[in-house]
Amino acid sequence: MTTPLLLEVRGLSVAYGQVEAVSDVSIAVGAGEIVTVIGRNGAGKTTLLSAIMGILPSRGAVRFAGEAVAPFAIGERVGRGLCLVPEHRALFGSMTVADNLALGAFRHGADERRASQDEMFALFPRLAERRSQLAATLSGGERQMLALARALMGRPRLLMLDEPSLGLAPLIVRDVFRIVAELRERGVAILLVEQNARAALAVADRAYVLELGRVALEGPAAELARDPRVAASYLGIGGRHRDGPPDALNPTPRMSYTASEPPGAGPTATPRPGEDKRP
């Protein structure tokens, strides 16, 4: 890896009581890199991100931009450029799109806030159209866009995305991954947690496979996509090798949830109970 390390996680373990949901996980993200962590439901992906963000207590070392983040509260990590878009989006439903965005830049000055907002409206024209609409009335795809835009308002150096394609229709999933790829061009590093392994591996530089809370495989994303074990377990290809990396613009995720959502109250509104939250 040629890029300097932005995020360095060493020997991270998270326990819910007696059960270790994440054990001895070490991962790294370089500046401007897209790294994906794939794994099944309950593999510990969400727990890993929550621990890095400081939402869950953990053992092990997490360094961000060369600094140990253990003493910092969530807000201070955000201030240093570490942002998380959680699986359930955590939007402010009874507030407008514009207010959601403004709060995304809560720690910035008013001028910077306005500039970031214009930038976001350029990046997500759909949000500009809906700026005075309440966040709760948006469709699932629009909500994911708003969650992304709100996190970007804080000008993160590393954006952690937890299942950004969850509960979205295939066309919208494609949009989301197009934007993820675009963010790299802007110099934002991304740590992407996905069940939609095909699309995630297509967009990422490097990947980790998480199984039962441990890193089972790691390496360049293109290589992992060709690995027969990954292909069998995560890409739904029965042991056959695939030639070349999967097509980013045409993901056919068989492992992931792709039911088309009803407008307004998509299945995105509620996090699936139980995932990674077992006692």
Next chain:
Amino acid sequence: MNLQVAMLLGQSGITSGAVYALLALAILLVFSVTRILLIPQGEFVSFAALTMAAMQEGRPVRLGWLLGALCLAAVAMDLIASVRARRRPAVSRPTLWLCAWAAAATALSMLLPLAALGHAVQALVTIALIVPLGPLLYRVCFQPVAAAHALVLLVISIAAHVALVGIALFIFGPEGARTEPFSDAVFTVGPALIQSQTLWVVAVSALLVGLLYVGFERHLYGKALRATAVDRLGAELVGISPDLAGRVSLAVAAFIGALSGVLIAPIITIYFDSGFIISLKGFVGALIGGLASYPLAALGALVVGQAESFATFWASAYKEVIVFTLLIPVLLWRSLARTGVEDEE
């Protein structure tokens, strides 16, 4: 009952209803942002009323002792917290600001010849003394356990209330106090006599409600408080510190409580323990609004004010009973309709 009596009772109901509405808004704000049911809300009212009365009678204002003790506790807790987080021992900037504010307000209350100065100055110094009580209370009592179950927070809230009532008895003594009205003018409108104090209460309450509305709709910090109430984790993830939200909401609650105390002190006699029953009526108003809607909470509080006022006329001995009985049909209806009440735990 003739029209004139009804007008008088209605007027008195509106006056107390306006104060209950303010308290209902404060209780609702604190609850939605921090999940704390702020039982000591009433103490802000009684502390303010008794402080202002002490000023007018030329007695020393001894609230500084309580502020000083809370400041010391806050500083100590900051130091301990920083050591526990394995950082350099340090006092956080908000705590320093609070201590500075408390010291300045205490100095003003001791140095100014308050009895000789007008109502406005007395009211301002009183409010300046009470406001830091809110955030200090949050720092000392609630911040260390901010993530605890709402029931734990409720128990702490009750304990803080009991402690503050005892402290009030110590600081202010057992005698009741009533302050002079802002003005003695009485207006005649048709068959009704309208006291100017009523107008003061209604006007200031309306102004404050307007200010709160603008603050929450337009100002970033107001929006941040709303955001914390809507999605606590979401707010943290954009960098809104829950501690900041807690301190700000308690400061607003203390301000509202102090203002309410200054407003009603000329109307009813306040004792060291009067705050509880007053804020309880605000709480009934907030409950009528389902502990979720600000306009409904204010409306509920106005209903409580009217019910209390007319109950005083018809069945004076039962007036509190009648007011709190209002809750039963409301709770029944709410539990049957199952809307509005946010139950997260």
